[in-house]
Amino acid sequence: xxxxxxxxxxxxxxxxxxxxxxxxxxxxxxxxxxxxxxxxxxxxxxxxxxxxxxxxxxxxxxxxxxxxxxxxxxxxxxxxxxxxxxxxxxxxxxxxxxxxxxxxxxxxxxxxxxxxxxxxxxxxxxxxxxxxxxxxxxxxxxxxxxxxxxxxxxxxxxxxxxxxxxxxxxxxxxxxxxxxxxxxxxxxxxxxxxxxxxxxxxxxxxxxxxxxxxxxxxxxxxxxxxxxxxxxxxxxxxxxxxxxxxxxxxxxxxxxxxxxxxxxxxxxxxxxxxxxxxxxxxxxxxxxxxxxxxxxxxxxxxxxxxxxxxxxxxxxxxxxxxxxxxxxxxxxxxxxxxxxxxxxxxxxxxxxxxxxxxxxx
Amino acid sequence: xxxxxxxxxxxxxxxxxxxxxxxxxxxxxxxxxxxxxxxxxxxxxxxxxxxxxxxxxxxxxxxxxxxxxxxxxxxxxxxxxxxxxxxxxxxxxxxxxxxxxxxxxxxxxxxxxxxxxxxxxxxxxxxxxxxxxxxxxxxxxxxxxxxxxxxxxxxxxxxxxxxxxxxxxxxxxxxxxxxxxxxxxxxxxxxxxxxxxxxxxxxxxxxxxxxxxxxxxxxxxxxxxxxxxxxxxxxxxxxxxxxxxxxxxxxxxxxxxxxxxxxxxxxxxxxxxxxxxxxxxxxxxxxxxxxxxxxxxxxxxxxxxxxxxxxxxxxxxxxxxxxxxxxxxxxxxxxxxxxxxxxxxxxxxxxxxxxxxxxxxxxxxxxxxxxxxxxxxxxxxxxxxxxxxxxxxxxxxxxxxxxxxxxxxxxxxxxxxxxxxxxxxxxxxxxxxxxxxxxxxxxxxxxxxxxxxxxxxxxxxxxxxxxxxxxxxxxxxxxxxxxxxxxxxxxxxxxxxxxxxxxxxxxxxxxx
Numbered sequence: 040x041x042x043x044x045x046x047x048x049x050x051x052x053x054x055x056x057x058x059x060x061x062x063x064x065x066x067x068x069x070x071x072x073x074x075x076x077x078x079x080x081x082x083x084x085x086x087x088x089x090x091x092x093x094x095x096x097x098x099x100x101x102x103x104x105x106x107x108x109x110x111x112x113x114x115x116x117x118x119x120x121x122x123x124x125x126x127x128x129x130x131x132x133x134x135x136x137x138x139x140x141x142x143x144x145x146x147x148x149x150x151x152x153x154x155x156x157x158x159x160x161x162x163x164x165x166x167x168x169x170x171x172x173x174x175x176x177x178x179x180x181x182x183x184x185x186x187x188x189x190x191x192x193x194x195x196x197x198x199x200x201x202x203x204x205x206x207x208x209x210x211x212x213x214x215x216x217x218x219x220x221x222x223x224x225x226x227x228x229x230x231x232x233x234x235x236x237x238x239x240x241x242x243x244x245x246x247x248x249x250x251x252x253x254x255x256x257x258x259x260x261x262x263x264x265x266x267x268x269x270x271x272x273x274x275x276x277x278x279x280x281x282x283x284x285x286x287x288x289x290x291x292x293x294x295x296x297x298x299x300x301x302x303x304x305x306x307x308x309x310x311x312x313x314x315x316x317x318x319x320x321x322x323x324x325x326x327x328x329x330x331x332x333x334x335x336x337x338x339x340x341x342x343x344x345x346x347x348x349x350x351x352x353x354x355x356x357x358x359x360x361x362x363x364x365x366x367x368x369x370x371x372x373x374x375x376x377x378x379x380x381x382x383x384x385x386x387x388x389x390x391x392x393x394x395x396x397x398x399x400x
Numbered sequence: 401x402x403x404x405x406x407x408x409x410x411x412x413x414x415x416x417x418x419x420x421x422x423x424x425x426x427x428x429x430x431x432x433x434x435x436x437x438x439x440x441x442x443x444x445x446x447x448x449x450x451x452x453x454x455x456x457x458x459x460x461x462x463x464x465x466x467x468x469x470x471x472x473x474x475x476x477x478x479x480x481x482x483x484x485x486x487x488x489x490x491x492x493x494x495x496x497x498x499x500x501x502x503x504x505x506x507x508x509x510x511x512x513x514x515x516x517x518x519x520x521x522x523x524x525x526x527x528x529x530x531x532x533x534x535x536x537x538x539x540x541x542x543x544x545x546x547x548x549x550x551x552x553x554x555x556x557x558x559x560x561x562x563x564x565x566x567x568x569x570x571x572x573x574x575x576x577x578x579x580x581x582x583x584x585x586x587x588x589x590x591x592x593x594x595x596x597x598x599x600x601x602x603x604x605x606x607x608x609x610x611x612x613x614x615x616x617x618x619x620x621x622x623x624x625x626x627x628x629x630x631x632x633x634x635x636x637x638x639x640x641x642x643x644x645x646x647x648x649x650x651x652x653x654x655x656x657x658x659x660x661x662x663x664x665x666x667x668x669x670x671x672x673x674x675x676x677x678x679x680x681x682x683x684x685x686x687x688x689x690x691x692x693x694x695x696x697x698x699x700x701x702x703x704x705x706x707x708x709x710x711x712x713x714x715x716x717x718x719x720x721x722x723x724x725x726x727x728x729x730x731x732x733x734x735x736x737x738x739x740x741x742x743x744x745x746x747x748x749x750x751x752x753x754x755x756x757x758x759x760x761x762x763x764x765x766x767x768x769x770x771x772x773x774x775x776x777x778x779x780x781x782x783x784x785x786x787x788x789x790x791x792x793x794x795x796x797x798x799x800x801x802x803x804x805x806x807x808x809x810x811x812x813x814x815x816x817x818x819x820x821x822x823x824x825x826x827x828x829x830x831x832x833x834x835x836x837x838x839x840x841x842x843x844x845x846x847x848x849x850x851x852x853x854x855x856x857x858x859x860x861x862x863x864x865x866x867x868x869x870x871x872x873x874x875x876x877x878x879x880x881x882x883x884x885x886x887x888x889x890x891x892x893x894x895x896x897x898x899x900x901x902x903x904x905x906x907x908x909x910x911x912x
Binding site (some may be wrong): 050052053054055265266267268269270273274277278280281283284285286287288396 | 416417418419458460705707731732733736744746748751752753754755756757758762765766767769770774775776777
């Protein structure tokens with residue numbers, strides 16, 4: 040027997056629900072602390088003045104109107120993918136195939152532009168591009184969904200593997216359609232005719248994308264919150280047994296929801312290829328299929344919150360590019376700072392839910 | 401027995417979880433050579449208090465003395481070092497390992513793992529106290545009571561002489577309970593200190609030497625069991641005087657509502673769960689279903705509800721107009737679309753009957769959200785319903801926008817039963833509807849079931865507490881290993897007779 044009578048150094052208890060202002064207060068402290076840690080790391084690792092680095096970060100994101108528009112466009116695409124994943128994630132279907140679904144959506148879009156770009160009127164062409172992108176994305180998600188619904192296969196692995204199939208497919212068609220031959224690139228499609236390029240609306244060529252995604256945000260918010268479909272998704276996600284008990288056809292809901300999820304990823308591919316880049320490469324999705332997972336989780340699957348979480352992530356990524364050129368640092372340094380800040384934001388959730396009691400000395 | 405010194409003294413123990421005070425300034429003595437019953441309603445803090453003794457929780461304040469020395473118990477391991485072992489309600493065994501492997505699991509003994517030696521030591525313990533354990537038997541081959549025995553031996557193997565059992569009889573038949581009690585008495589006579597957590601009064605009277613009552617986290621009092629009676633204990637437990645009689649209104653114009661014929665059900669791994677089951681459930685009566693847990697009760701109710709595929713047989717629903725509908729093979733949705741109003745309170749409340757993370761309103765619309773052609777949900781009706789359930793059944797909740805997982809067990813059950821009754825059912829099936837409920841909530845549920853019976857609803861009541869089944873039900877269907885062991889009249893049946901029928905087809909009469 041040990042002869043110990045001391046209480047443990049600390050122990051953890053669950054808190055009751057805190058009022059919203061206390062929750063945001065804790066998050067604010069978390070963010071401020073993360074800035075302090077970032078400043079220390081910056082000084083120790085680079086010897087630079089952290090204030091200068093921080094202002095350069097902000098400049099990189101918001102410095103000029105052009106930078107602002109690019110930021111808005113990047114937020115829009117990332118948000119679009121996060122919105123696409125939301126219904127699936129609420130259903131606890133871990134769709135990690137966003138990357139592949141964006142790529143095949145983009146590929147379908149590019150195929151239309153290349154193959155029928157000069158054969159049909161522009162309005163009709165854009166419509167066909169939209170439909171085929173959405174259908175391609177949906178098809179990419181449909182396969183894992185059917186297997187999950189019928190045989191309860193693991194959707195995480197399945198969707199993940201579909202990404203690689205998508206990448207290889209794009210790689211193959213890049214060679215088929217490469218311009219000029221031997222370059223290994225498709226280059227800008229229809230550069231002279233601009234066939235299939237989304238029209239410029241408002242002050243910037245990026246404005247249309249931003250508008251579309253904003254509208255989509257509201258639609259998904261309403262769909263998840265107030266529609267019968269949204270309710271069914273939530274029930275299936277919580278418990279398939281409960282869903283069956285309530286007479287919900289679980290397989291049907293899984294397939295329907297994944298069609299939606301894939302279709303919206305396909306839409307993101309359409310916006311990327313038709314709206315911004317006018318070309319397709321294997322890296323056009325740029326990891327957004329995965330970054331969007333973080334966007335969705337950070338906002339706890341609330342579409343309105345995702346506007347802010349995607350803005351946060353894009354802000355740091357754009358700012359990081361700027362400091363890497365301005366101070367000739369590696370781009371990874373920006374990623375380190377982003378990582379530190381995310382760590383503190385996620386960590387503050389622990390302090391919102393739990394309380395640590397230290398031994399009274 | 402009073403001359404034994406206290407093995408454990410708990411003094412002014414307080415434990416708070418968030419906004420809930422689980423224990424407040426509780427002081428309690430546990431003595432060797434004595435069985436102490438810790439009595440209290442659900443949520444009265446019995447388990448929390450004992451968890452602090454077994455190292456699972458750490459008290460916020462207060463002190464624990466073992467053999468008059470103040471100690472700090474920071475983990476279950478440290479608890480074992482002080483000779484304290486707890487047998488939890490939910491067994492913590494590895495299914496694919498044998499009894500012996502489970503018992504030595506986690507022990508750091510010197511030298512090589514010697515299962516033969518361990519087996520001998522296990523058999524020695526069994527011999528001393530009258531257990532039956534085969535050290536080489538795999539856990540998945542064991543009945544619930546065998547698993548419980550393994551848990552107890554595990555604790556003894558580790559040298560515990562202060563044993564805490566958390567509601568050990570909840571999963572046992574009357575015969576198994578008797579066996580367990582005999583073993584516990586042996587251990588007491590051997591000088592061990594035993595605490596049993598329970599809310600069943602007759603067990604307290606049968607088994608314990610002393611009883612301590614907790615209510616709402618506070619210590620109310622203790623007395624020698626021989627000096628008290630059920631009524632006094634209940635009053636202490638509830639805090640006011642309650643009547644212990646369950647009402648059983650007379651059956652009026654009962655007529656067949658559901659006819660089950662030759663129903664056989666096989667589980668997905670090929671085991672026959674129901675074997676040629678036939679019976680009739682009448683409108684206007686409560687049909688009890690008794691049996692050891694896992695005798696096919698779940699499969700039976702789920703077959704009727706359209707959630708379980710059957711191998712053969714038929715389930716016929718007979719409407720008030722005499723119209724017959726075959727339910728077998730229909731989905732729950734199809735059943736309700738045919739105008740059959742079937743309510744079902746499943747055993748797994750939060751995993752099947754309700755959505756744990758949704759609030760009361762959203763749970764109210766689980767069965768009715770499809771109404772209307774609009775693609776959007778209408779939450780007005782459900783909100784009104786949620787409010788009326790809260791008001792009428794006295795559900796304790798901060799509001800109707802609280803997720804149901806935050807409610808206590810009794811209140812969760814009231815929400816579920818309230819919703820199912822609001823559907824105006826003609827058949828109401830309930831599985832273990834009062835499991836884990838305190839006396840007040842349980843009596844509220846009995847009252848609701850009786851009201852439904854008087855309304856002419858066919859009520860099916862799957863129960864585990866035979867005393868309740870015998871007091872409440874008009875007829876009792878006894879299941880044994882998926883077969884109908886017999887159907888008896890609730891007013892004349894004997895507890896022992898039903899208990900025998902649960903373990904053996906046909907019960908006593910078969911033996912003669």
